[in-house]
Amino acid sequence: MTVDTEHGEPAREAVRALRRIAFLLERAGAPTYRVRAFRTAADVITALSDPEITERVTGGSLEALKGIGPKTAGVIREAWAGDVPAYLERLEAEARTTPLVAGGAGAGLRALLRGDCHLHSDWSDGGSPIEEMGRAAQEVGHEWAVLTDHSPRLTVARGLSPERLREQLAVVADLNARWAPFRLLTGIECDILDDGSLDQEPDLLDQLDVVVVSVHSKLRMDADAMTRRMVAAVGNPRADVLGHCTGRLVTGRGRPESQFDADAVFEACAAAGTAVEINSRPERLDPPRRLLRRAVAAGTLFSVDTDAHAPGQLDWQVIGCARAEECGVPAERVVTTWPLDKVLEWTRAKREGETGA
Structure with a gap:
């Protein structure tokens, strides 16, 4: 995945989570617009500096950024806090329990x-x-x-x-x-x-x-x-x-x-x-x-x-x-x-x- 190497670990984890969610949605044949929402959010976060992300996470203003909605903001906040986002956990579990063949x-x-x-x-x-x-x-x-x-x-x-x-x-x-x-x-x-x-x-x-x-x-x-x-x-x-x-x-x-x-x-x-x-x-x-x-x-x-x-x-x-x-x-x-x-x-x-x- 494409990540700004100057970002700290919280930012990298947020981007990894967003891109992994996009991957799992594509794997399952989800509509393109759903996939794009997570990939777009990853691109938005990648373009920001660590101080900007921190300010928006702590100030509750992530959704004010174009390309980030309530669901993607929730993923970013959970990953930023060091947790595995709940939505990602759910998709990983679904991938394990519903194999492609x-x-x-x-x-x-x-x-x-x-x-x-x-x-x-x-x-x-x-x-x-x-x-x-x-x-x-x-x-x-x-x-x-x-x-x-x-x-x-x-x-x-x-x-x-x-x-x-x-x-x-x-x-x-x-x-x-x-x-x-x-x-x-x-x-x-x-x-x-x-x-x-x-x-x-x-x-x-x-x-x-x-x-x-x-x-x-x-x-x-x-x-x-x-x-x-x-x-x-x-x-x-x-x-x-x-x-x-x-x-x-x-x-x-x-x-x-x-x-x-x-x-x-x-x-x-x-x-x-x-x-x-x-x-x-x-x-x-x-x-x-x-x-x-x-x-x-x-x-x-x-x-x-x-x-x-x-x-x-x-x-x-x-x-x-x-x-x-x-x-x-x-x-x-x-x-x-x-x-x-x-x-x-x-x-x-x-x-x-x-x-x-």
Whole structure:
């Protein structure tokens, strides 16, 4: 979390409590406005000096600050006094008693994970700054994570132009200089275009550590055309992970699966050393179990990812782990269990035309 290092321990504890509450609310799928209230309050406190905070806490004027309401003020006062805020205690208890998956499913594989190949920041359609996403990845126990904001064609998600992506690379380099040994890897979620080509300059893709490729348009394309499109994309040496392969949504109004020859696509993934993503988002759960089992049989690599658009969603990885265990995915074929050096060796080998599998 981002905290002014000149602040004393009471201020740091207040900010930690507010950000942890925001994380737990996101994890539980709470409305965005509730999450934002606590994160905004943390930002307000971070910007104040210790004397200012002390004066407002003791004088009862916290609520006079824009961005702080009665509930967030109560959390700040309790943390400032050295107590664990009651609201935080309640959320922690709820997280323990209502796990994301029942019966401890997925816990074994989750304990082996070292990273996450798919997360978004507010540079595209995520809700939090890069630094906050990276800090959250560290706090859930990762050694590395990949920043994969969208590519230019997805304008609805503020996809990154080549110029903006180059700016982002500099931001990530600066953060990594301060974060070692944790490493935020450079990446992108690159649109698979209609002909199977990738939506970003090839030379720029070559500079990235990990490239996730996904279909976001014409999801109801004819099955034969979709198969050709996906086979071409996963066979590209710059493609490392095939994201949410069917594009389905299983909640709300839902969205049907894209139609394609799954065996042909998974065989192409296996031949190219391209991992099939096990997307952990509750509304996606992609691929479906029947296809996940076919990918196992095809011999593909896998990447258990959150596709997180907010810090609290980084805890959703256990959902994908449970599905992986249920479908017999071998842990050694899950790239998100690999150490950083092995991940980078894999993607570099792919750029050089080897499978890396």
